[in-house]
């Protein structure tokens with residue numbers, strides 16, 4: 680009877696029906712074992728990063744440390760490796776004003792440059808790419824402004840550039856509102872191969 684009951688269960692194959700409470704998703708991917716971090720500041724001055732994973736309207740899924748925690752030793756002696764590095768930041772609602780997205784090379788652990796890709800997707804009403812940016816990062820403690828973008832109350836991105844805006848402060852100042860135009864005239868990268876434009880993407 681048990682076998683027959685199992686056979687009567689029909690398995691319908693269809694895409695996973697997962698509803699995300701999200702308007703924008705920012706994904707940081709990189710190769711190798713370095714520890715790179717995502718920093719996102721909203722127009723309210725709140726910053727999500729590895730020490731503050733959630734703030735109004737946004738959250739960071741986890742702090743990927745590069746190699747740490749990617750190797751799992753099972754009781755059987757089998758070793759499972761997961762060498763894919765990724766941090767995902769979600770914007771759940773619209774806060775009008777300027778947003779700043781930085782990445783930071785927190786700890787270099789290898790001699791080869793880390794190859795980094797940052798993407799931002801808008802999910803509603805239809806999924807679309809806001810930007811894709813690629814970098815090769817060679818130096819420890821390198822902080823790069825990936826995007827400064829202006830959002831309106833409907834979630835439209837009305838302006839976008841990548842002029843450098845430092846977000847990392849000493850710990851007592853993290854999260855405080857700072858002058859967003861202080862570094863307007865500074866280009867963000869000073870080594871040409873650190874930034875790779877992706878043709879066809881604004």
Ligand SMILES: [Ca+2]
Nearest residue numbers: 715716742743
């Ligand atoms: Ca990290």
